Amino acid sequence: MTGHVMTQQGTQRRHALRLLGLALFGTSFCAAAWAEVTTGMDRAFAAASLRKVLDALNATPLPSSELSLVVPERVENGAVVPVEITSRYAGPQDIFIISEANPFPLVARFSIPEGTEPFISTRIKVAKSCDIYAVVKTGDAFYSVSRPTQVSIGGCGG
Amino acid sequence: MADPIRIRAHAKDGTTEVHVLMPHPMETGFRKDEAGDFIAAHYITDVRIEVGGRLVLAATLSRAVSEDPLLYFRLEGGNPGDTITVSWVDTRGDRRADEAQILAA
Numbered sequence: 001m002t003g004h005v006m007t008q009q010g011t012q013r014r015h016a017l018r019l020l021g022l023a024l025f026g027t028s029f030c031a032a033a034w035a036e037v038t039t040g041m042d043r044a045f046a047a048a049s050l051r052k053v054l055d056a057l058n059a060t061p062l063p064s065s066e067l068s069l070v071v072p073e074r075v076e077n078g079a080v081v082p083v084e085i086t087s088r089y090a091g092p093q094d095i096f097i098i099s100e101a102n103p104f105p106l107v108a109r110f111s112i113p114e115g116t117e118p119f120i121s122t123r124i125k126v127a128k129s130c131d132i133y134a135v136v137k138t139g140d141a142f143y144s145v146s147r148p149t150q151v152s153i154g155g156c157g158g
Numbered sequence: 159m160a161d162p163i164r165i166r167a168h169a170k171d172g173t174t175e176v177h178v179l180m181p182h183p184m185e186t187g188f189r190k191d192e193a194g195d196f197i198a199a200h201y202i203t204d205v206r207i208e209v210g211g212r213l214v215l216a217a218t219l220s221r222a223v224s225e226d227p228l229l230y231f232r233l234e235g236g237n238p239g240d241t242i243t244v245s246w247v248d249t250r251g252d253r254r255a256d257e258a259q260i261l262a263a
Contacts, residue, residue: 045220080224081224107219108220110217116215117173117231122224122228122229125186125223125224126222
């Protein structure tokens with residue numbers, strides 16, 4: 001009888017420990033997920049406005065004529081908008097593409113190491129007519145250039 | 159498994175031009191299917207491109223990069239016969255890596 005009670009208590013204790021373990025695991029999992037979301041780059045990609053993207057990148061970009069950004073003035077289909085960026089800054093740098101009216105404006109980041117030209121050409125989705133920004137980070141400095149594009153059919157829904 | 163990455167790289171006058179096309183749906187999570195249900199987000203998040211083991215371009219993509227992402231860039235140097243490797247990982251943890259040889263222009 002006593003043995004049975006002890007076993008039962010033991011079972012209960014193990015059960016309690018298991019629950020505690022689960023709770024701790026859950027907490028650390030959430031903490032890890034939160035830490036991931038709160039790194040600057042993840043916050044920038046999760047940001048829902050141009051202002052918040054720039055805040056997450058800790059950027060106050062200066063408009064620069066050393067950058068050129070080519071986007072079509074008008075485009076029929078916002079799901080496929082060609083974008084081409086050329087930077088005349090030397091050395092390694094990051095090139096960001098931002099589409100201001102998108103639900104999540106930061107579209108992409110390209111890390112250009114030494115030995116690669118600071119140039120990128122790609123195709124992006126643009127939700128509706130808005131300004132497209134290229135932001136370049138070189139060292140601690142940020143520079144930007146923007147161009148408007150007019151979209152007939154937005155690139156988000158489909 | 160996604161289709162192979164298409165890679166074209168041509169060396170000319172000390173510069174290598176690289177075109178990369180990565181077949182991928184790049185679903186935003188905002189689209190609905192015929193039943194009116196949202197199609198789950200599914201897109202490439204990270205791309206690495208190396209030539210002879212040297213990183214020449216790293217990219218972080220969002221859902222707003224067009225379906226079948228296309229990248230065009232240029233690197234200094236690069237010789238015909240050098241191996242160029244492109245790899246990506248997407249939001250489901252799926253991966254794909256393919257390689258090609260740099261050609262003479």
